Amino acid sequence: MPETLAALLFAHTLADFVFQTRWMVVNKRHIKGLAAHGAVVLFTLIAATGSLAPALVWMTALHMATDALKARVRPGLAAFLADQGVHLAAVAALALWQPGLFSSGLWAGHTALPGLMALGAGAILATRAGGFAIGFLMAPFAATLPDGDKAESLPGAGRVIGLLERGLIFALILLGQPGGVGLLIAAKSILRFGAVKDDRALSEYVIIGTLASFAWALLVGYATLALLGALPPLGILPRTP
Structure with missing residues (x-):
């Protein structure tokens, strides 16, 4: 069962956070956009499991139905977490329902592949998915910052910093070096101190986003x-x- 879970999780992260285009996101209220994303979901499920099991079609249909519903609610952190929660619950349910999906598929003899898929899924969730989650969380706070604070930042710098720091933390945890996370927090605090020490709103914004x-x-x-x-x-x- 863990092998199937790793494969399904990897397929989901690829479909939602790597191969899903901006056009698909914007057009999910229309059948063309939703169908295009559904095709990506089905392709990644087949590729990751090495299987053509009918259950993957049902999984794709559920994914599309969830996305169609999400497209009709206001975007935000709650909608994002609810959407991902439903997708992950579906992944876990299918792994429990058909635990031998991976072992009966094309990649069954590659024993290292599920572990690599788990690593890939974790890295995508930590970096890309985390970027969306933190972005939704911080959007209401960003709207209250003075325009001067927004103008001083390099375009896209915050997003890149977030990707790098989450990627480093993920790597430190997997390498068994959680103490390095404390050093990373200290380093970021020192680098940010001069920029935010005299601006309470900006300092609180940075602290919330960092934590x-x-x-x-x-x-x-x-x-x-x-x-x-x-x-x-x-x-x-x-x-x-």
Whole structure:
């Protein structure tokens, strides 16, 4: 079952956070946009599991139905988390319903593949998915910042910093070096201190965003370790206790 779960999770993260285009997101209220995303979902499910099981079609249909409903509600953190929660619940349900989906598929003989898929899914969730979640969280706060504070930032710099810090935290957790996260927090605090020390609103904005970003990466990192612990060892990471 863990092998199937890793494959389905990897397929989901690829479909939603790597291969889903902006056009698909904008046009999900229309059948063309929704169908295009559904085709990507089905393709990634087939590719990751190496299977043509009918259950994958049902999984795709449920994914499309969830996205169609989400497209009709106001975008925000709650909608994003609810949408992803339903998708992840569907992934877990299918893995429980058909635990041998991966072992009966084309990639059954590749014992290291599920672990690599788990790593890939975790990295995407920590970085790309985390970027969307933190962006939705911070949007209401960003709207209250003075225009001067917004203008001083390099275009896209905050997004890149977030991706890098979550990626580093994810790597530190998987490498068994959680103490490095504290050093990362200290380094970021020192670098940011001069820019925000005299601006309370901006300093609070930075603190909220940093803590949320770190918490997301830590959660995904430890969840990935838990899944890896149930899979055949890759031999490239420290043994989990």
